[in-house]
Amino acid sequence: MIYPTRNCRMAHAMPRGWSHARNSYCPPCWDCWKSNAERFNRNLLLISSQSLLIKISSMTAETRNRFPEERRIATVLFADVHGFTPLAEQLDYETVSDLVKGIWLSLDKIIEQHNGYIDKHLGDGIMAIWGAPFAGDNDAVEAVSAGLELVKALDEWCATTRIPGAERLKLRVGINSGPVFAAYIGTRNEYTVIGDTVNVAARLEQIAEPSTVVIGENTLRMVQGSFRVKALDPTHVKGKAEAVQPYRVEGRLINPGRIRYQSADSLVTNMVGREDELEKLKQIYDRVFENTKPVMALVVGEVGIGKSRLLMEFSNHLEALGDDIHILSSRGLAQAARIPFYLWRVLLRNRFGVRDDDAVTLANEQWQQGIESVWESDQTASKIEATQVLGEMIGLSGNLNPSPEQLQRIFYLTRELLRQMGKRKRLILLLDDLQWADRESLQLLTYLLTTEIPPLQMLIASAARPEFLKLQPHWHNLARVITLQPLEFTPAMVKKAYPNLHNLPDSILEEMALRAEGNPYFLEEIVKSLIKAGLLSENIPTEELRSRMLAQIPESLRATLQARLDNLSREARAVALLASVVGRVFWVGAVMAQARAAPLPGTNPNFNAPEAVIDRFIQEGLRQLVRAELAFPRSGSRFSQEQEYIFKNSYLRDVAYSLIPNRNRALYHKAVADWLRAKTDPAFQSMALEHEQSARQSAKINTGTLSLPS
Known part of the structure; x- marks a missing residue:
């Protein structure tokens, strides 16, 4: 079948599985690929609903070799079956073959379901890639999720197989993210990735204990807020002067916080200029559990000044401590400002896995089981009341207009629920965009902060725009306010915030800092606009780059966003x-x-x-x-x-x-x-x-x- 492409007048033979009715660009067209790289990648993913491995293998050798050799950001996973070698020595060769086939038939599909590319099998080990040859929106999270499922899947397979001794087998997984070089290598012209990122991933797998997943620091940055992790002792990798910091993944978070995505153009960002404010939050956390009532830290600042990023970095710090903590999060929304208890509705529904459009029976069962899981068994009466009253608060019965008497019971029972949860783990609430929080949610928050008996130890880290305090100045007395001022950007700060820009001359960095007007979000959008325009990657004289940059950078955030x-x-x-x-x-x-x-x-x-x-x-x-x-x-x-x-x-x-x-x-x-x-x-x-x-x-x-x- 021959079809012309939208952006090329040539005609090309389509690979198997290609549907012209669903796709507008042809994969074999090299000129088309160069001008439409992102569309090319996305359209290839639409070839069929089958796995990425099948999509790639179904193309002709000529088509496969069209993939360019390029530098990419990828997440690499190594997994090894611990205990395989001593077991194999006791088995017949054919039985060993059956063992290997059975393991990977069971485990390969997990990698494919998480959009991973199986690079190679290594006997009792495997290497898989996310981000090459195609990048997804959430590759690192998919890789870590796959790693956790692989560990569980091997245990389940070994428990059901009839091969003697298989129950002793356990999986070790190492994952690392970073720059790689993707290419076709070897006499068989096989597609793979190479580089330091791959070597570190292999080393992390080697130090992982059986039935555990260990990730590197780069991967941690990409998945923070999605998983519980614990820092391990630094380890040395051959060829690297500095030790590598590994982290053990201990499970998924029930209510993930905001996820920071790796940019499609490999843009890595670091928080700069907020070290003092972050230290204040850490100090508040260190002393909060000496109190008998919750303590609230309120970060205040203009749009784009870095409030949410500061809360995210603080949350990342708490997770890395490895303390026995439980982080719950919610945020105000402008379109939900008139929905009573919306802030708490989202927080509690997410905590107990209750969706707004669940069937009534299912939602009530999920809610009841959640309350049962955290409430002490000797407090049956209060548990039953909390299930009913708080169920109404989160919308299970549709009662959105409680009476004053009902409000007081909601306040009391919400506090009691949080107190029950706080008995097992240190409780941290992250509440963003309070300027849009509904009235009832703020009333409940006030009640929690002013009630001392019985004791409730909890930290509430929150953020709001300045108008929140202007309209409700009494929050100055209820919270420890941390005000974010515009940053005084310097070339050194810009380079620290964006390591990709380290080769740019200071004159360009100074201009970027000036145009950002002290706002981190302004700076981020300026950098992305320049990258998209190709002004940060071309080898052209500094003065020419400077003049072109002055013409490209918008004068304000509105212009920046409109240009984007x-x-x-x-x-x-x-x-x-x-x-x-x-x-x-x-x-x-x-x-x-x-x-x-x-x-x-x-x-x-x-x-x-x-x-x-x-x-x-x-x-x-x-x-x-x-x-x-x-x-x-x-x-x-x-x-x-x-x-x-x-x-x-x-x-x-x-x-x-x-x-x-x-x-x-x-x-x-x-x-x-x-x-x-x-x-x-x-x-x-x-x-x-x-x-x-x-x-x-x-x-x-x-x-x-x-x-x-x-």
Whole structure:
């Protein structure tokens, strides 16, 4: 079958499994690949629903060799079956062969299910790669998740096999992330990756105890907030002057915090200039458990000043300590500011695994089991009351307007629930964006901070914009306020924050620091804009680079974000605008609903495509938006069948929304309202009402020329 590509006038033979109806770019086209590398990678992933290994092996040898030799960021996993050699010495060769085949038939599929590429089998060992030849949005998390499942899967397989002695076999896993060189190597021309990252991963596997997963420091940075880890003693690796710091993964976190994704352009960031503020948080933590009531630290600062990053680094610090702690997190949302107890609703539902669209019976069972797991058995009466009353608070019964008497019981029982949880582990709450928290959530927070009997030891690390304290100054007396001021960036700080920029001259770094205006988010967006424009990788004279840079860097954050939105593909830009109508947090279904009900942003108003085409358009745009790090997938979606996303920053959402004409806003808001109306949860009906009001307001602003559809 021969088809021309969209961006190339040549025609090419398609590899097996290729569906032209679903894909617009052909893999064999080298010129097409060079100009559309990211689209090429994504479209190859759409060839079939089979594993990545099958996708690659199904292509012709000619197609495989089209993959370029390149430097990439990858996560490498080594696994070894501990106890295999002494067992093999006692078995017949054919039995050993059956043993090896059985193990890898069971374990290989786990790697493939987590989008890993099996590089090679090494007898009783295996090497797998994430990030090459294709990069995913969350490669390191997928690799560590696969490692944990591999350990468990081998135990289960050995318990069921009839091969004598197999029950003694255990898996050791080592994982490391970093730069690699991907290429076809050897007489067989096999695709693999090489480099220091691979060597360290192999060493980490060697020091891992049986049935454990050990990761390197680079991997830790990419997965922090998703797993419980414990620091191990540093180890030396052949060829490396400095010792390597390993970490043992002890399990997944029940309620993952914010995940920091590795940039598609290998952009690594470090927090700089906030050492004093981080030290203050550490000091508060060290003394908090001497108190009989919770202690609250409140980080205050403008948009993009680094509040969330500081909380993330503090959370990472606590996890690395290895203390017996339990971190729960939640955040205020502008679109949920009128939903009573939304802050606590999200926190407790995530903690006990209750989704907003679970069937009533399932949700109640999950909630009851969660309460049972933390409540002492001799307090049956209070446990039963907490199950009922707090179940209403988190929306299981739909009662969103409690009476004053019910409020007091909610306050008391929530405190008692937290106290029960705090008996087993040190309890830490991370509450972000309090400026958008609902009234009832803040009342409950006040109650917790002012009630001393019975004792409740807990740290609440929170963040808010300055208007939070301006409108409610009494929080100065309830919390230990840490105010973040704009940073005085220097070239040295810029290089420390972005190690990739260490080769740039100080004159360029000074200009970047000046344009950032002391705001870390400004600086990050400036750096990414320059990388996207290719100004940080070209070997051109400093003065020419400086003049071009002055023309490229936007004057303000709005210009920076608008430029980033304008530089997105048509699909990603359209999704960003549609998602901004929903709010900072948005769902795929809500974006799809708008795309089906009104013209897509950036397209002809008369454009009319089948729903299947529109759906693929939106999914592709969403993938590119995540790859560009302008939005992130969230854990614990409110709807089990709907992936939940969040804009990287509320200001980014505002800029995207400002680009939409009023006549289109009205249609989009109406579509979102209809989508929310179809949900059964009462909490979302108030959100639907707000979108209907926004639709009417937008229609009115449009000089009365638009009539809303019924």
